[in-house]
Amino acid sequence: MAPYEIPASELVDLSRNSFWISAASIAFNPLFWNIVARQEYHNKILTNLFGGRRQTACYALAATIFCLGLVRDFLYERALRQQPSYPLLEQPESKWLAYGLIASGNVLVLSSTWALGITGTFLGDYFGILMDDIVTGFPFNVTDAPMYYGSTCSFLGTALLYGKPAGLLLTAWVFAVYQVALTYENPFTAAIYAKRDRERAAKGEGKKVR
Numbered sequence: 001m002a003p004y005e006i007p008a009s010e011l012v013d014l015s016r017n018s019f020w021i022s023a024a025s026i027a028f029n030p031l032f033w034n035i036v037a038r039q040e041y042h043n044k045i046l047t048n049l050f051g052g053r054r055q056t057a058c059y060a061l062a063a064t065i066f067c068l069g070l071v072r073d074f075l076y077e078r079a080l081r082q083q084p085s086y087p088l089l090e091q092p093e094s095k096w097l098a099y100g101l102i103a104s105g106n107v108l109v110l111s112s113t114w115a116l117g118i119t120g121t122f123l124g125d126y127f128g129i130l131m132d133d134i135v136t137g138f139p140f141n142v143t144d145a146p147m148y149y150g151s152t153c154s155f156l157g158t159a160l161l162y163g164k165p166a167g168l169l170l171t172a173w174v175f176a177v178y179q180v181a182l183t184y185e186n187p188f189t190a191a192i193y194a195k196r197d198r199e200r201a202a203k204g205e206g207k208k209v210r
Helices: 017-043 045-049 054-081 092-121 146-162 165-209
Strands: none
Touching: 017 045, 017 054, 017 165, 045 054, 054 092, 054 146, 054 165, 092 146, 146 165
């Protein structure tokens, strides 16, 4: 058998619990922050928990999401270490591509955070902390979801760096989960800002009448 002719059944070890735990963690994180953020928007659960201090509540959620991301990344790396490698993915070209993807992913994530700030990045709009204007500069002139696509690039780069086909499968899962999350998040966020704009317009009309 040629070195790259490996049966598909040997490329990914689905019997490893770590693989499924990693997949569950990937799905859990956006599910968690979407549920919590919507509860905050409708019921102010976090703001009330922090004595009405919505800024503090938003920072607490940001810290929680960040920590959950670290746990997810740890579980992903552990899962990859327990999976079979594939010789083609261990070539020097694959490693350079991996470094490029990881670097690009980090640029998208960090520049997005810089452009939006902590509250803009971590669902501040659900707390009523809205930005004055839509950010249209980099990286939002490249993609409308730089955090998600940057994270996906980092997952893919890590999979290539480790030379693990299982990482490619988990990266596809990351992409699918984020696409589902976007279908819920984007319309809801747009509705929040549309409501703000209507309220501003109504106040403007009221001033004109007086």
